[in-house]
């Protein structure tokens with residue numbers, strides 16, 4: 001009961017990439033970079049295991065950014081001529097690559113880190129990828145002329161990689177869809193259909209992560225405009241409850257999401273965010289267990305998987321490590337209290 005996991009990313013060591021940045025530059029290149037990514041992946045696994053995390057990830061050490069780490073492996077994208085685009089309904093501007101032709105995978109995307117992680121941990125292993133709707137919201141389209149058609153094209157590529165990851169021994173494949181919280185109507189419609197395309201025939205457990213973003217200023221400013229109660233999930237959860245996705249990851253700690261909305265995910269495993277990634281204050285085990293106790297009012301306890309609110313990539317390393325420990329201890333306390 002209360003198996004723990006993380007949303008996906010951990011901070012990269014400063015010898016691998018610039019610290020505390022969402023779009024860090026690598027410190028090395030070529031074979032040295034590949035070796036450093038592998039070393040950092042092993043450290044990320046060790047750090048999670050020591051903290052008592054049950055479903056571990058590679059910490060996303062091998063990708064520069066959670067969306068572009070996938071796009072780099074796709075043919076039909078022009079990275080040399082990035083353009084400025086407002087993303088997440090213009091919440092912030094980003095320099096994004098352009099889709100200029102038919103999309104095709106160049107080869108495997110996450111094979112190296114997934115196989116390395118699989119060989120070095122006996123824990124359940126999760127690999128994350130960006131969801132189709134979030135991808136189309138983070139690239140400029142100069143080819144498809146239609147968001148849904150382009151999303152389905154990306155979903156087919158995600159499906160190819162997801163099937164291969166499952167064959168590599170990955171237990172959980174998660175798609176990150178922060179865009180679901182921005183385009184709620186489209187999410188409940190074609191967003192979930194695109195996810196179904198991405199998970200078709202995938203033998204691993206499947207998950208979708210829907211959050212209010214990393215703890216960066218553009219997001220914390222946006223949250224201030226959302227009012228006293230954040231009800232975005234209310235529009236997407238009923239459709240997700242009907243979907244073929246196995247698990248839903250969401251944010252609860254220090255969030256204005258009414259916990260009663262969790263009731264709308266009936267039947268799903270719920271990855272309850274019990275760790276705030278937008279604050280450097282370390283949660284106490286009691287606080288973590290407290291959020292789990294709140295979630296239990298709306299979700300059967302065997303369906304609760306304590307998790308972080310979002311990825312920890314831009315955080316300070318020692319803070320992220322302490323938060324992992326709090327997550328592990330808080331879940332252990334909850335097992336004792338509610339077991």
Ligand code: ZN
Pocket residue numbers: 007178209210211212213214309310311
């Ligand atoms: Zn997130």
